[in-house]
Amino acid sequence: MSALTLASAPEDAEALEAAERHHVRLAGELAGRAAMLLTAADRDPGAAERIRAGLVAFCDRELLPHATAEESVLYPAARSLPDSRLLIESLIAEHSCMTALVDALRAAPAPTGAAADARALQVLFEEHVAKENGLVLPLLAVAPGVRLATLLEEMHERVSSATPADGGSDSQASGADADRTVETAQEGCDCGGHAEEAVPELDVRSVPHALRHATVFGALDAVPAGSAMVLVAPHDPLPLLAQIEQRNPGRFAVEYLQRGPEAWRLRLGHR
Known part of the structure; x- marks a missing residue:
């Protein structure tokens, strides 16, 4: 109905x-x-x-x-x-x-x-x-x-x-400071693959379908510039990737780490 x-x-x-x-x-x-x-x-x-x-x-x-x-x-x-x-x-x-x-x-x-x-x-x-x-x-x-x-x-x-007129300014400023901190740490890091090991992973296979895309968008909002997250999906998420690009043009680089058959793992790097 x-x-x-x-x-x-x-x-x-x-x-x-x-x-x-x-x-x-x-x-x-x-x-x-x-x-x-x-x-x-x-x-x-x-x-x-x-x-x-x-x-x-x-x-x-x-x-x-x-x-x-x-x-x-x-x-x-x-x-x-x-x-x-x-x-x-x-x-x-x-x-x-x-x-x-x-x-x-x-x-x-x-x-x-x-x-x-x-x-x-x-x-x-x-x-x-x-x-x-x-x-x-x-x-x-x-x-x-x-x-x-x-x-x-x-x-x-x-x-x-x-909502205050400048309600987002404080959080945006602190987020920018965090972004710079992450970028500086990565530039000065010579620990090889350690930074990659710390990349958080979001597995949406158990997330209800109605919430899945919004969950990914919320997670991406928490990824600072110079960092990344790994997305685990039950299928090749091409429609989702198109929405991410439409929502944030050119902001995230996509690298496939695994292409099925049971899971697709993608590294989404925030440029």
Whole structure:
């Protein structure tokens, strides 16, 4: 059954699909960044710290403002629907848990602890958006007198107004400093293949198909210039590579390390 069948107006059907796509993008980017942190925690504490800082910045910039806007706009409308009060209260409680996990991730004294917090946040958020996509959004889309498109537009405005005008400057600056640190370390390193051994690996074979591309994009966002990651895929990811090039023209060099039959391994180097 299509989203158009489940919505009371065409604009609400479009808004429902757009909201679901946004949730998938958020969940995928979170999963990609968490996976990179997990693989870096044991191999390269310096890289793990940079990835942790980038993950915290992503949560502060996108994840938490999104949750706050939902509580201000979306949830009050959903709470008024029959038999939805307990569901909404549980979702609000999950927002509190997310905030606590982000704070724990922010203050984690060691990479392994940060990786555990990131993984817990990833699992909680994926379960959370499954409830929103499967229950809350469809209920609002068909509810009489409720315009989902209007609610989501107000949410977008609240998130935009809550984000500082220079919200990305600090994280971008710290990321640039980290990039320069990585490049300097590589230029002065004469340890042969040691740097290659530290390249983090992202295996997407067990990632749900709907999240797979967004997970890769999130992981790539955590790769600084002069560094790389290894992607493990269940097939030759040519459509994904085309999307990566379209999204970041000329930024990543691709080298095939293994071509099937059970796995394709590719080294994606950030120029």
